[in-house]
Amino acid sequence: METPLKIRPRTRTQLTEQAILDLQSRFGAQFTQAEAYLEQHSKDESFHSPSEPDAVIFAESTQDVSDCLRICSLHNVPVIPFGAGTSLEGHVTPIYGGISIDLTRMNKVLRVSTDDLDCTVQAGVFRKQLSKHLEPMGLFFPVDPGADATIGGMAATGASGTTTVRYGSMKTLVLGMTIVLPDGRVMETTRRSRKSSAGYDLTHLFIGSEGTLGVITELTLRIFGTPEVISAATVQFPDVKSAILAVIQTIQVGVGVARIELMDHEAVAAVNKYSMLGLPENPLLLLEFHGSPEVVNSELLLASEIMTQFGGLNFQRSTDDPSRRKLWMARHDAALAIKAQRPNGELFITDVCVPISDLAECIVQTQEDVKNTHLYAPIIGHVGDGNFHLIAVIDRTNPIDLKVMNEINRRLISRALSMQGTCTGEHGIGVGKMDFLREEVGEVAISVMCLIKNAIDPQNIMNPGKVI
């Protein structure tokens, strides 16, 4: 086997007049080079440097995406899929220019089946929009990465979130997708049955490929019946280690906890101030339970016993909706709350995931590391999965901040890798973690990724400069 460790290199070049003409004549007003749009499509929510596309095309159908890719492939023009722009590693930044293809007009829920517990949506449907659509039908889609991302974007980055410990991630809940390949051809990755062993798993190949192999235009998703009862609970711990031990035990005995989130004492302090919660400023676990009243009661009881046994204090349940919502709203607003503690600060959010047996050690060492710097960086984590984030606030006008934070992040990732963990549990590689990916998976795996990339996108027009 040849081992092409490289993919086709790119440099930034201007769109040719012919390319502009071809795209304009096909797309009319859906094609724009207006500065406001170029600026909007130059960046995501991360600290990575922006870079404008040469033009933006607002796709309204799979056919639009197909025609766009066919024309761009003909003219060797980069294409960068764009959804909500909420990614955190520069995924949507057109670092070599080209066309940012905006999918947010493809925002229809195409079908919902209550019997099959699945639905098909266009890629530009927003997560909260889908929730709203499903709620009156007694259904919900559980993946909740925090941000109101598009479903297509969530699949492209392999997103997960607070409910993954119970319901799974995009990797487990996307049943199939419609994909436009770099040359404009359209394929379905699979049929609509719940499972299949038919051929190579193209669905998973495109989940987490970050727009580097093609454009996702439609997705069929597993959905769930809204639980009869949703109940939340909080419990404080004297230290992170005992909290994690309690989490391990809870999962081991098979409590089907729907969410189990950790905030360290600094994160609790921040949400206290921001949402006026008055929580004791200790490491905190937030739990949620879903099911029939009997199941939820029994699981709450069992969890409370385990939490207490591992030193948990003040286990409090809140079944009534407003207090449960307030609690989880505070968790969801944690990043905002943390940001608000440092006026004019910007967020730098890390994302490692380790085997849960090493999680406490990884968090404690990271807290120590941060403490030795001048930076402010509380921790929140989807601890049931071993995944946690440093939510650092940095001052962009002070170059020291970014430098120190980059070093903390580098050490954090080395720490996670030394524990057999990953450099990214749910945010993806983007431009920010390409070197870490190589360190994580090794040269042979990288060369297989390059073989796949070169086979499917030999021109390297799809989101060049990302992942590999």
Next chain:
Amino acid sequence: METPLKIRPRTRTQLTEQAILDLQSRFGAQFTQAEAYLEQHSKDESFHSPSEPDAVIFAESTQDVSDCLRICSLHNVPVIPFGAGTSLEGHVTPIYGGISIDLTRMNKVLRVSTDDLDCTVQAGVFRKQLSKHLEPMGLFFPVDPGADATIGGMAATGASGTTTVRYGSMKTLVLGMTIVLPDGRVMETTRRSRKSSAGYDLTHLFIGSEGTLGVITELTLRIFGTPEVISAATVQFPDVKSAILAVIQTIQVGVGVARIELMDHEAVAAVNKYSMLGLPENPLLLLEFHGSPEVVNSELLLASEIMTQFGGLNFQRSTDDPSRRKLWMARHDAALAIKAQRPNGELFITDVCVPISDLAECIVQTQEDVKNTHLYAPIIGHVGDGNFHLIAVIDRTNPIDLKVMNEINRRLISRALSMQGTCTGEHGIGVGKMDFLREEVGEVAISVMCLIKNAIDPQNIMNPGKVI
């Protein structure tokens, strides 16, 4: 993009003397051309024609596999990975000769972590061996395809089974694998964290690739704590349709049923005779519940209400171990029981999966179709997933039987595809379903699979003649 719809063609050629010398000098007694071994490695448990390899190599380590592939790649010799030989579509048959690489000596459980609920095993570990290893530790690995397959083989075919409705399939429970590529290089598909968004999903690329892209030598698996209580139940229905409606409702309201299996009246009649059960000969659902006593009680109660509401008769639970085991043993022996009804018969097992809303219709039409022939083919199904099997018994000495059964299978698959289902829910493509795969996924998806195959195995030495 070029569209190589073909992969490199092969014909059967003899091993060269040099290839034999190279392999013998590296493998000594691990290399054999003894007829008994060649015969054993010529076929799986299906009705597909056998074909002997030129030699068998018993691998004892990843290094053995690597050296075997390096040498075979040098001499352009096909390599066919072999585990338990329990596949059902001719997956392990060396149709172009070459080396059958037997992995059953790689049978060590390498590590088990109770805290992380994961374990790492060599590919040749058998499913029941793993169960036995985990049981004293209060742990279990849930994927149960019926046969005592090897874990590597189960990953290679994308296996699932009776517990998939609750715990998932190989696709969801394999965390990572060690893979030997066709040229002998070794890679890890991922680290050991519970989730990761780092780069292309190589784990899923190799799950279900049926040995056509490389050899799986080690696997890290999610495992679970043994439930405190396991309780089973049976319920009869007047017809298949009401049974399926009850299943749909049970899943919709979120009863976390661990198994939910259907046997049609003919399958029930067969296990009655074989295992002396005395069940009424109606369509039967077998259910299993896992959890704490409170959770299991509550779920049993809810399930029983739903079953009764949809016409279920005689809902009977059996919590005591011997009667539960007897019931599930009967289910596991169903294929044997069915085979025993026709002395000298051979099994022809089909495997479609459809969206559950179409499942009753698909089963009823299939029963009608079988009734119009002279064949005997009861149905059992993992109905929570929409997956079912015709367990046909055919007489190989009567050519009409195979012809008629092939036609039934063809119509069954067309029916499943017309319902947006798949030609294989869990058995895979092998040699038996290559045309159906093309029909199912279409030319564009097939061409992407060919691109991947050609990129990773340009010589087509890995299990040639399978999948694509």
